[in-house]
Amino acid sequence: MASKVPTPKGFRDFLPEQARARAFVLEKLKTTLERFGFEPLETTAIEFAETLKGKYGEEEKLIFEFTDRGGRSVALRFDQTVPLSRVVATNPNLPKPFKRYQIQPVWRAENPQKGRFREFIQVDFDTVGASSQLADAEIIAAAISATENLGFDSFVMKINDRETFRGLPAGVVRIIDKLPKIGETGVIEQLKRQGYDSPQAKALLKRLKDSAPTKNINKLFELLKSFKINPDKYAFDPTLARGLDYYTALIFELEIEDYSGGSVGGGGRYDDLIGRFTGSKIPATGFSFGFDRLLEAASEANLLPKYSPNTKVLVTVLKEQYLNDSLSLVSRLRDRGIAAEISLEPTEKLDKQLKYADNKGIPYAAILGPDEIKQDMITIKDLSSGKQEKLKESDLIKKLTIT
Amino acid sequence: MASKVPTPKGFRDFLPEQARARAFVLEKLKTTLERFGFEPLETTAIEFAETLKGKYGEEEKLIFEFTDRGGRSVALRFDQTVPLSRVVATNPNLPKPFKRYQIQPVWRAENPQKGRFREFIQVDFDTVGASSQLADAEIIAAAISATENLGFDSFVMKINDRETFRGLPAGVVRIIDKLPKIGETGVIEQLKRQGYDSPQAKALLKRLKDSAPTKNINKLFELLKSFKINPDKYAFDPTLARGLDYYTALIFELEIEDYSGGSVGGGGRYDDLIGRFTGSKIPATGFSFGFDRLLEAASEANLLPKYSPNTKVLVTVLKEQYLNDSLSLVSRLRDRGIAAEISLEPTEKLDKQLKYADNKGIPYAAILGPDEIKQDMITIKDLSSGKQEKLKESDLIKKLTIT
Structure with a gap:
């Protein structure tokens, strides 16, 4: 063929x-x-x-x-x-x-x-x-x-x-x-x-x-x-x-x-x-x-909205041992009506996962590491500005719902 | 053929x-x-x-x-x-x-x-x-x-x-x-x-x-x-x-x-x-x-909503002399996002106009006659119960927006 x-x-x-x-x-x-x-x-x-x-x-x-x-x-x-x-x-x-x-x-x-x-x-x-x-x-x-x-x-x-x-x-x-x-x-x-x-x-x-x-x-x-x-x-x-x-x-x-x-x-x-x-x-x-x-x-006439994918946030998987936490998070976000993805190759390095989000035009990445899990927080990275902040899940949901 | x-x-x-x-x-x-x-x-x-x-x-x-x-x-x-x-x-x-x-x-x-x-x-x-x-x-x-x-x-x-x-x-x-x-x-x-x-x-x-x-x-x-x-x-x-x-x-x-x-x-x-x-x-x-x-x-499994047409209200034309008022009303309703129709054969008797609404399953009919026009009111008829009431336009819009 x-x-x-x-x-x-x-x-x-x-x-x-x-x-x-x-x-x-x-x-x-x-x-x-x-x-x-x-x-x-x-x-x-x-x-x-x-x-x-x-x-x-x-x-x-x-x-x-x-x-x-x-x-x-x-x-x-x-x-x-x-x-x-x-x-x-x-x-x-x-x-x-x-x-x-x-x-x-x-x-x-x-x-x-x-x-x-x-x-x-x-x-x-x-x-x-x-x-x-x-x-x-x-x-x-x-x-x-x-x-x-x-x-x-x-x-x-x-x-x-x-x-x-x-x-x-x-x-x-x-x-x-x-x-x-x-x-x-x-x-x-x-x-x-x-x-x-x-x-x-x-x-x-x-x-x-x-x-x-x-x-x-x-x-x-x-x-x-x-x-x-x-x-x-x-x-x-x-x-x-x-x-x-x-x-x-x-x-x-x-x-x-x-x-x-x-x-x-x-x-x-x-x-x-x-x-x-x-x-x-x-x-x-x-x-x-x-x-x-x-x-x-x-x-x-510039009447079409600028394209961005449905997905608002990519939930990354820092290490395979945190996969379960990342999966629960992505499910809870989806339940709240937020279009969210999970890195589908969770053994890949974080950089590569972020690159996927970037290529696809996903605006945010969520990162769950040992500190975040201990503190019950989520690090959220704005992929266009590179800025990141730690948020409580409820604040993350608010942030992603209004953008 | x-x-x-x-x-x-x-x-x-x-x-x-x-x-x-x-x-x-x-x-x-x-x-x-x-x-x-x-x-x-x-x-x-x-x-x-x-x-x-x-x-x-x-x-x-x-x-x-x-x-x-x-x-x-x-x-x-x-x-x-x-x-x-x-x-x-x-x-x-x-x-x-x-x-x-x-x-x-x-x-x-x-x-x-x-x-x-x-x-x-x-x-x-x-x-x-x-x-x-x-x-x-x-x-x-x-x-x-x-x-x-x-x-x-x-x-x-x-x-x-x-x-x-x-x-x-x-x-x-x-x-x-x-x-x-x-x-x-x-x-x-x-x-x-x-x-x-x-x-x-x-x-x-x-x-x-x-x-x-x-x-x-x-x-x-x-x-x-x-x-x-x-x-x-x-x-x-x-x-x-x-x-x-x-x-x-x-x-x-x-x-x-x-x-x-x-x-x-x-x-x-x-x-x-x-x-x-x-x-x-x-x-x-x-x-x-x-x-x-x-x-x-x-x-x-009865999961589908009961069918009703998009149209919420049929604006009738009582006599051709009131057509202009009826047309303005239907336009204003549409501008407010309400799905509204106007009787397309305005020379037909009111009964026949209401029958169209009924056949199509339109829930309400609006009637504009000389009294209504004088009083700046609209008669709204519930086509399933037959009940009718006179409303101000703003109240009509409220009523049709919530149903």
Whole structure:
């Protein structure tokens, strides 16, 4: 077996430091979403391929599909919205509106490149079975609150309505959708390839940019005002055009200022998808955070706590004859809820034990020698300053509980 | 599209009630493991098939393997130990001992049957790079503490040492391994098929059952005593024989009394696996909770909290003209950390709005009508008793914060 054992391209492991940063961001998002009344849902990683197909338009070729041992065509979860529709179809008695959040990996056979992976987490929350704009407003309010709770302050939710594009052919809307990527010149170039001449293309783009907010949007903005959302945090953007195959009315996209990796999330109203499995129309609206981008933006904005291991203290073993005392101490600390470790190679020299704590970033080491045991005290060493002091166990517990 | 849209056999969705119960158990386990100094690790869902193969012995046929678009043979994560070895091999600078926990789904092409699924979560924790029995003792202490923290009190960690089987052919140990499933008669029957006559088979089994604890086990028990683990919670079991292809010394298995679904977890020392990728020997010891069984056992023992949605209160909308007041109220409640919902179809009659709260299990409804608005009060209705009272907002917040 080779000594380098790689992961397939586009797949990543997360070592403790990264795993902790991920857990920090997810916890913040969950807290906000639960405050808005969204409940957790988990769906299967593998679906029948036919469940997933016919839903994603052009992206469909990115589905990881294979044949199982029973000869059935199955596929890995590609997003969390089609699984949501399936769950709603197979559980007709779910109380509606059904508000759920879902945080699971999805898999796409993308060409791996910077910031694009084949396995990544999506953080979705959706309201199924409510047609009012209030449901859209609540989704936007939740997304904005979650972003604020992460500590971001300069960001904006761009909002548009599919109605803004009324009368425009789908091909044209698809070109408009590329505006952030290819710029106005690019859009005009591509419109020309669709048969527009240059003045027509420019006029079309200008007309769009000058569009007035639709009735839907005016109503939405009123509701966001009632929700006490800071008006700096959202804006009408008449050229925003996402998910043509998917969204049916309001659409929105979250951009964080100073983050250059693109929008960190998006969503909208999609009244036609959920009902496809049942044949009935079921209104729905939702939002999806791109977790990797959000995490990257949070990291760039210094919103992530500095990594340190859970362990607050390493209890060392001075000599094997004191092992029993050290073991009792580590157990009592753990019983008090303090994350504590014991040197697992107790025959090693103290220096080497301290080096383990240092390498791992454990802030304190506790030392129990003959003097300490006689005096019923513990020597505690601050591994960054090198300072040490003798404490009673109760004081040690206090010290480690507050840090 | 058919109206019934199933999931493939052996795959499950978890609706909010189940998802919450799962999160409850996982949170308890994580808390304990972090207290013992285990740090989180996440690995890729998909590995190169060659990474996984040659590690699982007979179970290998259960690997979900397929060819990706690049024509490479890949496979879904089958357990979390081989991925751990790969991570250790590809990250030679990880401080050792490396103590990590990992909570992710694994996939096995099992024949689905009661309690056996094709996608399920494993809760693993392992210490890599420590050869002392202290590391085994700590793993056992952590597993026992986690089980206690979940609220179980009648359970036992059965412990054995591979040394107990010294001199016995592998085929015989494999038969002993089936003892819990097929009983003594079954074992004797199968031994006879291996060429033993009946008295020999009986004598072999008797000799095993009468084995004295090995030196390893005696040392381990001393350490568990120092760790202050209640001696009722572990026992030497000379016929315990798990993972012949895998474990090299101490082995252990957790059984919960009154739970008939089999052991809820197991582990042991496996000094030969981690180093396979690097060619060097790296000692390791660990434990894996079977999450589904643990959850089922917790449910049967009434250890799971009664399900209620996150939402503490539904703010109703009496008439559309009061919508603005209701929206402000729900926002203020959320700002105070209270999980609150607003009726998302505000034109519906109050009765229907209350019915939503009732269906979802939301305990309170807040009503804001003209009198309440004039008096700067809120009517709060307890939806299980039907009682209602008028409160000032500050009192409402107090009431909802403590319930």
